[in-house]
Every structure is written in structure tokens, then in C-alpha cells.
Amino acid sequence: MEHSSNNLLDVLNLKKYFPVQTTFFSGSRDLVHAVDGVSFGIQPGETLGLVGESGCGKSTLARLILRLIEPDSGEIRFAREDFLGKRGEELRRLRRKIQIVFQDPQSSLNPRMKAGEIIGEPIKIHSLAPSRAARKEMVLDLFRQVGLPPDSYSRYPHEFSGGQRQRIGIARALALNPELIVADEPVSSLDVSIQAQILNLFSDLKTRKNLTYLFISHDLRVLSWISDRIAVMYLGEIVEIASTPELVKKPLHPYTQALFAAVPIPDPSTRREKILVPGEPPSPIRPPSGCRFHPRCPYAFAPCKSTPPPLKPVENNRLVACYLY
């Protein structure tokens, strides 16, 4: 039921393990379980938020969906087409419809190219403009859409502020008229007032251009504001997916509860029950047996240690991987 056929993007049991060579002479190689059997779907026009602490595999998942790295196994379907099977021209054609906005606009913009060249490059690659002048016109139009002044055209990335740079990153993603935008922590490197501006821009563009977002963040406040549904990731696995109001009102998975308890409330007089998660996240090289959260979970009982709980439907259309439910 979770993979209804009208989804724009379907990810099925996606896995990516990175080898780490421990010593030069040891033949056996350890594997980092970066993304370990992740499945979800995104409907057209929806914003799916993806939350998790650093190192849980969020960015790897984003790069897998764009095929910037190849998964070890699993399926990615875009508009019911098998994205992973595509090669050459077919891949380029389908790639146009999925674009990415990176976390750090400083490192995601080529410092030796002017803003106009950066945004114009995708247009040039896919020959979307009949002439040089037409391309410039398209780039200037993109500047307008993301709120950059037209004189940005011949300026270099280092001449812009952090927020403006991220606008350039967004304009580049928009240049190909994509259907899905994967935003990998797009506001995490910005300060709070700029975060709000960029989030508003994302939300404006979505309604104006009929976009679908996979919005990755470690900040639940950001995701609660922008997402229709939120998926919670822990150590390479999705532990809970629910619509944003339901998740905010009543987080089910103990890890989700702990994440919400850690969100600061801007009112010092508020007292609330603190759920502290003991210990550090375990190493993704040797993840715990059973439920990956069980060594840190206050409610863990016998089955949690032996068999991983499946992601199963609970209540109305929400999924949670926990034996408590």
C-alpha cells in the first residue's frame, strides 16, 4: 500500500555499503552500512521531509536518488520508470527531471565560474536555448524567480552572501525545469533569518512551479514547517514515516520521541519531560543486531535485540518500525 503506483518517486529496499579498508594486509574488508534497505514513496506535489542525525545516511540517500553514486541493490523508480537501469542519453533525459540543492553553497558552486555561467550550464548541456542570447534571457528569468539582482550575471560566487549563494544553487536546480528537487540540508549552513527567507523561497517555488521535494534536514522545526510528511532515519534505516501534523502531535518511535524532545523551545519558563537517549550512535560498520536503536532505547525488550522490527502500518497510513506498536 505504501507504494501506490501514482507516486512520482519510489525507492525500494535501497542499499549502499561503503568498504573501509582497515589494515593493508587484512584481506577482509569492513563495510559501512550507510543506507541499509530504505523504502519510501513520494507523491507528485508532495514535500517529504527526511530527518536524522549526522552520519545516519541522509546525504548518501540523496546522492543515490540522483545516481551520483550507484547503489549496491534496490530499486529507484521515477514516474514508474526504472531509473537505475538507464544508461547514456536515456539517463541524461531522466536526470533532467531530478535536481539537487546541496548543503553548502560555498562548495557546490564552481568558484571559477560566474553566476550566469553556473546557472546557464545545465541549459547549455541540454541545449534548451536556441541561441546564446536566449540562454542569457532564461538565466536572467531564473535570477528573477529566486530573487537575485540581474547584475549578478557576471559576478563570481565569492562576491555573494551565503543566502544569495544558496539562491544561485536553487536557480541552477530550477534551470532544467525539474519535477523533483532533492534538497540536501539546504538551509543548515545559513543563519536563522536567512533560513526563513530560503524556506519561503522553496515554498513559493513549489506552488508556482508545481514541484515535488525531498527535503533533508536534521532540524525538525524546519521540516515541520515545510513538509507534508516526515520520514525519520536512524543508522541507515527509516524507523518512522507519518504526516507532519500526526508526527508532531504524537511521535511513535522512541527515537522520534527523543528527537522531538531535543527541539529547543524559545521560552525559558516552559518545563517538559526530557527524554535523554543514553550513549552515542553505534558504529555503522557493525550495526547492533535486531532493532538498531535497542542499545539506546528506554523501552527495549527481548525481541528488539534479536529480530529487526519491520516498518509496518500503524493507525491511519503511518509507518513505524517498533515492536511497541
Added chain:
Amino acid sequence: MRKLLQNPQALAGGIIILFLALVALLAPYLSTHDPGEPNLWAILLPPSSGHLLGTDDLGRDVFSRMVYGSRISLLVGLIAVGIASVIGIILGSISGFYGKYTDSIIMRFVDIMLCIPTFFLILAVIALIGPSIFNIMVVIGVTSWMGVTRLVRAEFLSLREREFVLAARAAGAKNHRLIIRHILPHALNPIMVAFTLGLGGAIFIESALSFLGIGVQPPTPSWGNILTEGKDNIDIAWWLSVFPGLAILITVLGFYLLAEGIRELSNPRLKK
């Protein structure tokens, strides 16, 4: 460029090389005598106002021969290092960009080349195909590309994971565009250092070959073969050995200083 002038090492090296380039360029105007003209009445004269650096055992003016010799040294250096850099940039880019088996094969080839003592390989090849300026340039070039290859590969390995490269890939950029437009421009600084360092090395190899008699052939003057003539008369004519030796030393030093200067400027950790 302005920063380069503020760096004392780069400035010193740059002045030496500029001076050398001017000497090579203006050789016909600077030389006081015909470098190939023997003069039986002026054999092995010590430095004087008539012959600034003295004369050799055929009575030729050493100063004029050295001025013309600088042309050979710079030409051999530039062409040889040019060849080495082109090979190195191409192989290094391919190796670092594609990785996997391609990388392994190219890197093992580099290892094999590095195992062979280059100088003796050059000796053997020149002995086989015969000495000429052209042969020397090509042979030095095709035996000294390994350093550049490793350097370019290392730069590519780190640059290809950068987010602006990933973004271009997501936008549909093909491999050649990623390499030429997005990665190579960021690897230019270390390549420039290697190029400058290589120039000093190539000039040194050419001098050594000429000294051994299998480099630039007489009567064409080169610093190396002036040295050879000097060795036969070292007990009576010190100026025949000292001046070409000094010229080689100063030239190589000039290139090393310039390279060190560029390296310092391109390493952000050394910036104050």
C-alpha cells in the same frame, strides 16, 4: 600575480629566469664574437676585457658560446617539460577521474617507470637513436612525466568528489566537460609548480648528457659540452669549467626558487 612579486623566493627566481630568457632572446646582440669561430692566436686566454670569460682550446670566445648555449638549455627544458606535462596531465586526469581498473593500470605503469633509473634509460635510448637536440628533448620528456601524473591524479581524486562537480554531473554534464571545465582549472596551481621544478631538472639532464658527449653535439655550443672541453684543460684554464657550471647552478636554482614561491602561494595552510 601581485602576490607572486611580494614573495621573495618567487621574485628572486623570477628575476633570474627573466634575465636568462632575455639573454637567450638577445643572443646575437649580446655575443661579442662568433661562437663558432676558432682563433688560433687566442687559445686558452684567461678572462679579460677582450674576452669577458676567456677563450677555449680552439680560441673561441667562451662568453659568446655560453650566451648561445642558454638558448639550447631553455629550449630543451621547455619542450621536454612540455611533453612530460602533456603526458602527465592526460594520464593523471584519466587515472584520477575514472579510478578503478583504469587507475590501477596507469599507476602500476608509473611505478614501473619510476623503478627504472631514468638517467641510464636516457643514456641507452640516446645511444640507440643517436644524439640530436630533438631526440634529447623527446627522450627527456617521455621519461619524466611520472611525477606530474601522480600529482594530477591526486588532485582529481579529491576534486571529483566536490559538490560543484557532483552538481554539474546531476545537470547532465558529460565526462569531458567535468574534466576540462570543472576539475582541471582547480588543479592548475600544483601543475605549475611541477612544470617549473621540471624545467630545472630537464636543463640539468641536458647538461649532464652533453657533458658525457651524447647530448648536444659540438660545434653547437651548450653549457654541458663547454664543460666537457673544460675538463680536459682544468689544470690550466679554470674559466672553462667554472662559468658554465655556475650558469647551470644559477638557472636550476632560479627555477626551484620560483617553483617554491608558487607552491607557497597555492598552499592555503602556508598563507598568513
